[in-house]
Amino acid sequence: MSLFITFEGVEGSGKTTQIQRLKKYLTRKRIPCRVTREPGGPPISEKIRKILLDPDHREMLPLSELFLYEASRAQHIHEVIKPLLKKGTIVLCDRFNDATLAYQGYGRKIDRGLIRRLNRLSSQGIKPDLTFLLDCPSDLGLKRALQRNRMSKNEKEGRFEREKIQFHHRVRKGYLAIAKKEPHRVKVINTRTGEKKVFEKIREIVDEQIGFKESRVPGFKWKS
Ligand SMILES: Nc1ncnc2c1ncn2[C@@H]1O[C@H](COP(=O)(O)OP(=O)(O)O)[C@@H](O)[C@H]1O
Ligand SMILES: [Mg+2]
Secondary structure (H helix, E strand, O other): OOEEEEEEOOOOOOHHHHHHHHHHHHHHOOOOEEEEEOOOOOHHHHHHHHHHHOOOOOOOOHHHHHHHHHHHHHHHHHHHHHHHHHOOOEEEEEOOHHHHHHHHHHHOOOOHHHHHHHHHHHHOOOOOOEEEEEEOOHHHHHHHHHHHHHHOOOOOOOOOOOOOHHHHHHHHHHHHHHHHHOOOOEEEEEOOOOHHHHHHHHHHHHHHHHHHHHHHOOOOOOOO
């Protein structure tokens, strides 16, 4: 019994906030879950993350960026996600394949067919059961992200937060196009309503999924 849930959305849409809330909720219910992120996860992928997000790397080519994301994912899937899912843990992942399609495809304008193929290769047959697309206007998200960065000492402005607003508009449009294509998997949640209301929706959908999964295995019950 496992569930792979990904969180997507533009900078500042509330992914990290909602993942933490969901982790707390599942932990309270004694449902084994783990939080991880892309790019990142295992040590090799966390090193790749540093290269990708370093604002000094102004000369990085879109294609190099794409390959680094895919390399980070291949390692992440192999070392972290696959083993966790095998153990029956719920995996909550901050960004995944859809982010590569939205940022490198719609944002950087790299051929989307190529990205889909690379995504399939790097994710090695693993697909999210459920994806939350936390949607908000890109300028609002950016405003939140910049404010968050100012308030925390660790996070400085990243390579993506510095991109032009048109880039972020394209990313949001890309995300919405992905959701339209796969409405069963991708749940779009409007995040203009505040953190608590957003979480209520997420909780409702996750509860439903867990119930659904339970009902497919006779006699199985999550501890609660
Ligand atoms: N629904 C929301 N409404 C208003 N502010 C929010 C909402 N969700 C998150 N925030 C705030 O916006 C900032 C960015 O949220 P964060 O979870 O870090 O976004 P992300 O991980 O998607 O970049 C944080 O300061 C957070 O408290
Ligand atoms: Mg975040």
